[in-house]
Amino acid sequence: MARGGGEYNGGGGGALSYKRITLLVCLVNILIALFVLRFLYASSLHIYPNHDNNGVKYTADEIRRMEESVRIRRSKEPVELVRLVKKMKHDVAIAESSIELSPNVKGKLIDEILERLRRLEEKSNYTLLREAVETWRNEKLKEAKELIHEQNGVNSTMILEEAGMLVRALEFEWDVLSEEIGLWLPAEVNNEVHDDKPEGEEEPEEVLAGRPVPAVCNAELHTDYGGAAVRWGLTHHKESAADCCQACLDQAKRARPGETRCNIWVYCPSEFGCYSPDIYQHKHQECWLKYAEQPKENFKDRYSESYRNNHPKAPTIVPWVSGVITARA
Template sequence: MARGGGEWTGGGNTGAGVLPFKRITLLVCFVNILIALFVLRFLYTSSLNIYSYNENVVRYTADEIRKMEESIRIRRSKESIELVKLAKKLKRDVATAESNTELSPDVKHKLVDEILQRLKSLEEKSNVTQLREAVELWRSEKLKEAKEMIQGQNGENSTNILEEAGMLVRALELEWDVLSEEIGFWLPAEVSNEEHDDKPEGEEEPEEVLAGRPVPAVCNAELHTDYGGAAVRWGLTHHKESAADCCQACLDQAKHAKPGETRCNIWVYCPSEFGCFSPDIYEHKHQECWLKYAEYPKQNFKDRYSEMYRNNHPKAPSIVPWVSGVVTA
């Protein structure tokens, strides 16, 4: 009994396990069929898109391609090659001209000599207005001469002359203020200097002493004085320890100047630690030493700036800060 019952039970368990296995197999097959259908649909859709793209591509015939090539060739043959070359040449010429607008030192030196010669022809007592008119007349004559030179030069060998004349016209006509500063030439505004004695009655002026070693008598030092003239050495980059050293620099320059070079006969020094005022665009600092030349030295300012001048130049102090002198050979 025990053995038979065990065999019956085993047979019943085997039949119950086969049924779930068949269901799982059917489910897997069904899923595989769905995946296969999805892949087939995707491949079919892709092939339709590719076919549609190929249908939209424009295809040209051999005759149409030949006509397009002929059209491109004709268009290129109609381009103005000479005009393009000329435009490039003009661009290079303009760039070259802009890089060579600086007058040479020899030309600047010649301009200074001509201005000085023109001023020499004036009377000794000429005022600032007369000096200015003389310089303006010289400038207009020089400008006319340069323009006539440009019109008269047409040969290939005149390139350098044309360039120099063109730069001179530009400097005299458009950049005269810059050029006059570069060559150290400027004329102060004409003002009437009036003496104002606002010192309290009975009070004595304290004796002023320049710092440094004593100034030699040959220097003819004048306190609170500013002499004009053509700059031989710019003080912006020329500093000296004392007024005596500045005067000595003027004497040394005149002694060692080469033939034809302008010789210093005026020195102007800034003794103030706070700098010195001047009616130009620069900031003049302590110990600036200007070396100048003038055949007939004249004072720009002496002792005090007038009230009228200070109204026109609000930054001007009441007392002229410079010390200067005319050396005697």
């Protein structure tokens, strides 16, 4: 029994020692594994230094300088230039997408404007003419907008497109449309007559410069004919009276059926400008193209004494040169 007990205790001690060795080996393995993991982690930080916040720590002064640099860079950005470029791109896109008004529509606009101007033909007051055109423009714009708003009753896409284009032309591109249809409405200026001659001395006879005026032009010195303007002379200048007459002939030749054809030309040959009883300052080489079914003279040779009393700035002699085109077979 004593031997058996000794063997048992011995066996129990051996088992206990085996367990301890096993635990010790496991503990050593765990420590080795932890060491290896720590080594790998440290290595990764060494290989990838930007892993955490780019691997760089900035001082407060460095951060302040970077913020100041960003602020200065933003303040130097051409904000206004960028805005203008964007606006130009937008305007170009609109222009490229615009629909050209058809010749029929333009012809109708010209006829309507001329009809308004003919009502004022006897009144040589360009302020009234300009007001008449503006009134027509506002009425036409309102009519086109109403057509677009009432599109349910319109069965033509083309009509709606033309109405949209007409609204844009009348409201935003009026200057361009005016030039296309031959209508010029210049800004108002105070009429000032250049007069530096001694008091009481009459103006000398004017000599027409340039090439001779063809007989078909029927040039008349010191004459101002009335009529509805086919082209405004304020923005239409020619080198000579002969060139002005030729412009009238060319316009009449190119005019389409139904369009007003020039049959009167009025030219300012004086380098000091030409007087006219309106609000505009008429300059040298102005060339007016006009039309009248029965041409009438506004002024001929000299302004009357009674007229000059009512118009103190009027000179003695009519400065304009005019002519009525002789009809050709």
